[in-house]
Amino acid sequence: MRVDYLVRRLIQFVIVLWGAATLNFILPRLAPGNPVRERLLSALATGGYQQAGIEEMVRAYNEQFGLDKPLYVQYLLYLQAALQLDFGYSIASYPAKVLNLIMAALPWTISLLLVSTLISFVLGTLLGALMAWPRSPRFVRHLVLPMMALSAIPYYLLGLVLVYSLGILVPMFPISGGYAIGSLPNLSWAFIQDAIYHSILPALSIVLSAAGFWAIGMRGMMVTTEGEDYVVYAEAKGIPERGIFLHYALRNAILPQLTSLALSLGTVVSGAVVVEIVFGYPGVGSLLFQAIRSLDYFVIYGVVFMTVLAIAIATLALDLTYPLVDPRISYRGA
Amino acid sequence: MADTSVTLEPPVLLRLREPGRWAAVRDYTRRNPDMVVGLIIVVALLLVSLIGPFFVDVRQAQPMRAVPGQPPSARYPLGTDDQGRNLLAVMVVGLPLTLKIGFLAGAVGLSIGAILGLSAGYLGGITDTIISMIVDIVLTVPGLLILITIAASIKTFISVEVLALVVASLAWPRPTRTIRSQVLTLRERGYIQVARRSGVSTPEIILFQLLPNLLPYLAATFVAAVSATILASIGLEVLGLGPQNDPTLGMTIYWAINYNALLRGMWWWWLPPIIAVVLMFVGLFLISSGMDEIANPRRRRVV
Numbered sequence: 054m055r056v057d058y059l060v061r062r063l064i065q066f067v068i069v070l071w072g073a074a075t076l077n078f079i080l081p082r083l084a085p086g087n088p089v090r091e092r093l094l095s096a097l098a099t100g101g102y103q104q105a106g107i108e109e110m111v112r113a114y115n116e117q118f119g120l121d122k123p124l125y126v127q128y129l130l131y132l133q134a135a136l137q138l139d140f141g142y143s144i145a146s147y148p149a150k151v152l153n154l155i156m157a158a159l160p161w162t163i164s165l166l167l168v169s170t171l172i173s174f175v176l177g178t179l180l181g182a183l184m185a186w187p188r189s190p191r192f193v194r195h196l197v198l199p200m201m202a203l204s205a206i207p208y209y210l211l212g213l214v215l216v217y218s219l220g221i222l223v224p225m226f227p228i229s230g231g232y233a234i235g236s237l238p239n240l241s242w243a244f245i246q247d248a249i250y251h252s253i254l255p256a257l258s259i260v261l262s263a264a265g266f267w268a269i270g271m272r273g274m275m276v277t278t279e280g281e282d283y284v285v286y287a288e289a290k291g292i293p294e295r296g297i298f299l300h301y302a303l304r305n306a307i308l309p310q311l312t313s314l315a316l317s318l319g320t321v322v323s324g325a326v327v328v329e330i331v332f333g334y335p336g337v338g339s340l341l342f343q344a345i346r347s348l349d350y351f352v353i354y355g356v357v358f359m360t361v362l363a364i365a366i367a368t369l370a371l372d373l374t375y376p377l378v379d380p381r382i383s384y385r386g387a
Numbered sequence: 388m389a390d391t392s393v394t395l396e397p398p399v400l401l402r403l404r405e406p407g408r409w410a411a412v413r414d415y416t417r418r419n420p421d422m423v424v425g426l427i428i429v430v431a432l433l434l435v436s437l438i439g440p441f442f443v444d445v446r447q448a449q450p451m452r453a454v455p456g457q458p459p460s461a462r463y464p465l466g467t468d469d470q471g472r473n474l475l476a477v478m479v480v481g482l483p484l485t486l487k488i489g490f491l492a493g494a495v496g497l498s499i500g501a502i503l504g505l506s507a508g509y510l511g512g513i514t515d516t517i518i519s520m521i522v523d524i525v526l527t528v529p530g531l532l533i534l535i536t537i538a539a540s541i542k543t544f545i546s547v548e549v550l551a552l553v554v555a556s557l558a559w560p561r562p563t564r565t566i567r568s569q570v571l572t573l574r575e576r577g578y579i580q581v582a583r584r585s586g587v588s589t590p591e592i593i594l595f596q597l598l599p600n601l602l603p604y605l606a607a608t609f610v611a612a613v614s615a616t617i618l619a620s621i622g623l624e625v626l627g628l629g630p631q632n633d634p635t636l637g638m639t640i641y642w643a644i645n646y647n648a649l650l651r652g653m654w655w656w657w658l659p660p661i662i663a664v665v666l667m668f669v670g671l672f673l674i675s676s677g678m679d680e681i682a683n684p685r686r687r688r689v690v
Contacts, residue, residue, distance in 0.1 A: 056671055069524050077534065080540045205668035207618060209625060210661050211641070216649055228650075316526060323531030327622055331644070341532075345539050347627060357532045368527045 059373075066369050073361040074135045077354035078128055140355030145347040151355035154340060159233055159359070162336035165252055167378050169259040177264035178310055182272025182303050185279065188294060197272065203265030209327040212258035216331065219254060226254045229333035255332040259325055270313055274306035281305070308379050315371040318364050326360075422677025428670030432482055432663065435516065439479030447473035448480040448634045459655050466655035468639075469646045477634040478659055485636045486667070488551045488620045493613035495555035499607065500562025500612075505593055508570025519567070522560045530557045531622045538628035546630050550623065554616045561615065562608045569604045607678035616673035621664060628646055636660040 070356070115121045119321045122130070140151035183189045184196055203211075220228030230249050232238065278284065279302055329338030337356055344352035416423045439445070447453050451469035457467040465474040465679035507518035528569050538545060545553070574581060574597070582592050623629055624637025625644070645647070 065520065065524055069528060072524070073528065073533075077536065080536055083540065199670060202665065202669050205672050206665050207621065207668075209622075210664060211638070213644075213649065213657060213661060215673075217654065221652065222650065319527055319529035320531075323529045323622065326532065327625055330626065341535065345535065345542075345628065348539070348542075350539075353536055357536050360529055360532055361524060364527065364529055 062369060062372060066365055067192065069365045070135075070358075070362060071132075073358055074132060075092045075128075077135075077358055078131050081350050082124070082352070093282050135358060138359070140358070141351045143344075143349055145344065145349040145352070151351050154352060155337065155355055155359050158335060158340045160372065161334060162325070162329065162338065163363075164291065165256060165329075166322065166335060167260075168320055168327075169256040170263065172256075173260040174267055174310075174314060176260070177267025177286035178271045178307060181268035182275050182298070182306065184268060185272045185275030186302070187279070196268075200265040200268045204264055204269050205265075206262050207327070208259050208262045208324040209331045211262045212255060212328050214332040215254050215258050226253070227251050231335040252334070255328050255334050258328055258331075259318060259321075262324075263321065266317075271306060271310055274309050275302060278302045278306040311371070311375065311378060315368050315375075318367055318371075322360060322364055405656055414494065417675050421673045425673025425675075427676060428666055428672065432667060433486070434585040436479055439475075443473065443476045443482050445476050446511065447476040448538070449528045452476075458653075463563045465659055466653070468642060468648075468653075468656050470642070472634060474639075474655060474659065477639055478636075478663060479611060481634045481639055481660065482549055482638045482667075483653075484633055485620070485664075488547055488554065488635065489613040489617035490547065491551035492555035492558050492616035492620065493609055496558025496610045496616060497550065497562050497605065499555075499559035500608065501566055503559065503563040504566025505597065505601075507571055508567040509574055509589070509593055515567075518563065518619075519599070522563050523568075524563070525557065525560045531619060533557060534619060534623055535626065535628065538623050542628060545628065547633050547635065550629055551616070551618055554619045554623070557619070558612055558616050562612055565604065565608050566601065570597060571602060573600055607675055610671055610675040610678060614668060614675065617664075617667065617671075621634055636664050640664075 063322045112121070121310070128297065138152055140155075143151055143154060146154070158221060180200070184200070185195050216228050219225050227233075227250065231251050232244065233251075236244060237245065238244065284301050287297045292301075326338035326341060328334070329336045330342045333339060337360065341353065341356045343349070344356065444452075450472055453463060453467045453471050453473040453543065455467055455469050455471040457463050459466040463473050463475065465478065467473055468477075503518050503522075534553055534557060538550075540659070541549070541553075571639040579596055580590060582596050587596075599661050620629070620635075621637035624635060627641050627645070629635060629638045629641065631638075637660075639660045640657055643660075645651070646656075648654075648656040
């Protein structure tokens with residue numbers, strides 16, 4: 054791997070983060086209305102107090118959140134804070150720090166996403182390969198239409214249907230939350246079991262829908278690969294069918310799948326975020342949803358920045374390991 | 388001077404056998420059933436919203452116009468929701484609204500993508516480097532989350548049109564990428580070379596030589612963009628970040644979740660919009676994969 058590719062890739066990485074941070078800085082300042090003021094007004098309205106002294110309170114809070122300094126100072130301070138992953142305090146649940154809120158939610162999201170993405174990728178890719186293989190059983194080759202339909206359904210809509218069918222009509226699984234009500238998150242075996250039990254439905258809705266997506270993509274690639282000369286040659290040489298399938302067709306067709314995995318991480322995460330909301334799963338998505346409802350801007354921007362960061366790291370890692378999978382790619386002069 | 392290029396005719400070989408029009412349609416249907424089924428689904432959905440208003444009072448798509456919380460009955464075939472909307476009317480009104488968001492946003496995204504893709508692909512050099520880099524960067528970012536920050540910042544002003552624009556703001560990278568790669572292969576073709584050598588200006592080549600040849604790809608890209616933008620808009624709406632006063636499909640699902648329709652067994656509230664959305668996606672997907680087969684002959688069915 055050439056050094057200049059690495060450098061270019063790292064520059065791209067930095068630009069992504071800078072862009073996300075800057076967007077987060079600009080957007081709230083373009084929007085009309087002062088979040089601090091609105092928040093205070095709504096708090097006062099629910100409390101039933103008089104409005105006296107609200108301007109002083111707004112000023113005090115503005116000072117605390119640094120909203121009274123000139124814009125460029127705010128921007129530089131903001132970038133510095135973003136570098137340290139310091140997103141300030143949550144407005145809605147002050148004095149909780151945004152980073153702490155995110156860190157509490159992150160393990161839930163990462164474990165749910167990692168497991169369900171891995172399962173769906175492997176399952177979907179295998180199914181897709183089999184769907185295109187001329188000697189597969191007939192029923193497998195007729196899976197194309199159902200898979201297409203599954204891939205066309207957004208995760209969260211499938212989630213709604215699953216909640217209703219497997220959670221309410223036939224109450225096999227809990228319909229919401231990440232663990233039994235009343236228990237406290239800890240690392241005991243009983244709690245982990247409970248957490249897995251609660252995550253089955255959200256995971257299932259991601260797996261089903263994403264597997265369809267991977268299967269359709271893989272099928273297309275397999276169909277092209279099967280027509281290649283080297284597959285015909287392998288057949289003529291008398292290599293056993295299983296060998297041709299695994300080492301000739303599948304091995305080559307899987308490469309674009311990996312590229313599209315790297316490209317679609319963002320979409321996968323976005324979809325999972327909404328799934329969490331449907332299931333009230335205690336991850337980053339639900340945190341984001343609460344923040345949107347209470348216009349808790351700092352939490353919204355913190356969550357978005359952290360997610361962009363996570364995906365940028367994952368994409369970078371996938372890109373850099375790509376030459377290991379496909380020796381033809383060395384990023385030389387690319 | 389520009390005339391030299393115009394005299395180039397499409398190859399005659401393609402017209403060896405000229406079947407009758409209906410035979411052509413039948414042949415085409417047999418060769419490309421995906422596209423036909425997809426078109427039928429989308430046209431059927433459009434028909435619901437065209438014919439629907441003759442059978443149901445569309446004003447009942449607004450709250451407080453019907454008895455709230457009714458299961459399906461003869462009077463309300465799809466029941467009503469908690470806020471007193473007739474859900475059949477909601478479907479009739481919501482379907483075209485959701486499609487409208489998709490078409491608006493898809494058109495904006497495609498236009499930006501076409502401009503950027505044509506410039507990047509045809510001009511090459513530094514223009515290409517910069518545009519490609521931006522596209523690469525934006526493609527890896529979790530789009531929906533960026534849209535969420537934008538939409539959350541302007542939550543109170545979101546109408547159907549504004550939502551379409553918000554979604555369109557991230558709908559251009561994929562079209563840009565597809566169009567750029569097509570332009571890269573087209574620009575080396577003979578007729579473009581001839582046009583260039585005979586002194587046709589760059590804008591003229593782009594407008595009169597490249598663009599017409601890009602049309603099938605543009606159409607395929609447009610359908611893909613429509614389906615992607617509808618997906619994004621429904622994602623935003625399910626979070627409550629949609630037009631608060633318009634009964635789009637996504638907002639209907641949002642209200643259903645918000646009022647706990649799932650737990651309360653009010654399946655008639657959330658199931659029809661989901662079915663409509665899924666049909667819409669399957670239809671658009673079939674059309675775009677069918678169009679792919681036309682646009683990229685290499686992908687034509689081998690099996």
